[in-house]
Amino acid sequence: MPQPTITELNEHDAIRKVLETDIESYLARDRGTWLTCWIDDTRFRSVMECGTMQIARSFDEFCRNVFEAMDAEPDPVQANVRIDNLEIQISDGLAWATYEEIVTSASNPRATPSHSHNFRLLERRNGEWRILFHGCWAEPLRDTEDPALEVAVDGRVLWMNDAADMELKNFGGLALSNGKLRASKPSWNAELYNAISGAHNLTAFGNYNRAKSAGGGEVKYPVVLGENEDGGLMLCWVKVSDARVYILFGQGSDLSKQIDVVQAIFALSKAQTDIVRLIAKGMELSEAAKVLGVTKNTARTHLRRVFEKIGVNSQIELLRLIIGFST
Template sequence: MANDQEDEAAIVELLHANRIAMWTADFDAWRECFVHADYTTRWGWWRAGGVFVRRGWREIEGRVGRDFPRVRHDYAYDTKIRNLTIRIVGDVAWAVFEQLYPGYDMLPGHVGPSLIHEMRILERHDGRWKIAFLGFLDGNAGEPGARIIQLAPDATVLWVNPAASEVLPDHDDLVIRNNRLRFRQTSIDARFRSALDWAAHLDDGLMSRRGSMPLVVEAGQGLPVNVYWVSVEAGTLFLSFGPLGSAERRLGLAARIFGLSEAQTRLATHIAEGLTLPDAAAAMGVTLNTARTHLQRIYEKTGVHHQTALVRVLLSVGAAG
């Protein structure tokens, strides 16, 4: 029992040492944390790059040596390890845990929450524990500029990023009552709860699925359309809104399906991002009449007759299912 406790303490020390070396850019200390073998493996998932697999110490060392992260002492020393499980059998051990970082801007394109699901397989070499396998799943929720709220299936608020916290107290469409997120308009709120139910059921099987559903809210005559996204990623539900950088990407598929020209696609993108028609015309450097002509052609191709329906149709086609 005493030896197990000593081994567990040594493994926890190694987990912290590995992270500290990474975020202080101490490459020599980082190297000492690993088994240097052909079977050493590092894999993971993060939103900006998807799934990756690195096998063999030379491959791992070469890549990290070229691309060490910027120094962040708060990430190095203030990050918490929680929900830790360690199992030890002889000279082999495995650990599963979560690392909760103190910020939400860990890497370019990362907007949080800063919760990383981690796994390590370790071997004892010359009396010291070393990492033979490192795996992680990044809990990143969205794209730069997005306002993000993490939700339970019943709309209970679990986490709010700083960008959303700034605007929620006086928001026109959203309100939090009894720690549950609601839309002020009853009809939109019903659609919101239906979208949450749809998203929750994407993760009720053995294999997790991901998806996004747009909620389009018309603000009023002459005002921009507001777009909200209910998304599920790795079993976690989010509502995203505000200045999203993904409208152009999402609209690309819809533009091809409906045969939109380049100018028509640009106009549709500006409208989906919340610009009024005059503002969209100014952004494109065309007259308002030209923008109206583009919009009329888009209506004819998509079969809708007002901007709210247009945004809903285009974004629904481009959403991940």
């Protein structure tokens, strides 16, 4: 591959400067400087996917969206900005730029970085590069404050937020060993790794869309690792997002629709259903009894009657049956 010329290097530096100025002036709420990065033109378009799709078909519409966001939080945002994996191609006065943008809070170093994938089409006008097309695809899970970690197909942890680091110290079902996520009991590893491997099979575009359509939304499913010594279920969730596989914690409430179906099919009473909901959240029987304001023996009686109605013999069997019901 031929080495870039001095002129090309200078052009690349100028384009990088525009990209950096765009985000830095936005965070500073400096509208005047921000506007110098863009072209007001009938060809202008913006496509953003940041949890919800937002399309602006004119520069005026794009400005309204941006200024509304600034007005919602008018104080300047103290943050560090990093542009990674920047690729630039220049031809006939147009430049294509792709890169990853990582914004880290300067005031709160423990805050999870904002991570997005970006495409910009720039045009050279009056000797200056300006942005004509804006594309941004965020990774919402990288921004979550809930415990989350990303795993490779073999279980290696590729990324983890501080909340997940803390959760692993308290969660009895999973642990890190030499950079790899493992179940706390070897007998639970097969369940965990099968789930991770299956999730990685869904990261391809076609497979992901089919799974999303079949599931009615998110591609996420629970993994029942086993029971702890006190009878509580060890439960985590595997989620496919941004062509990556994540492990989440504390998502038991997402089984509420399936539990509604089970309640209707097996004619569970309200008390029995309440116990099932709390068990599905990973609570031990004593914890569930305390939440419901009943004795542990009463809670055990409710759970035993659930087993009898449904035809299962353990909490693990119960939860796996619930998971099997589509919504």
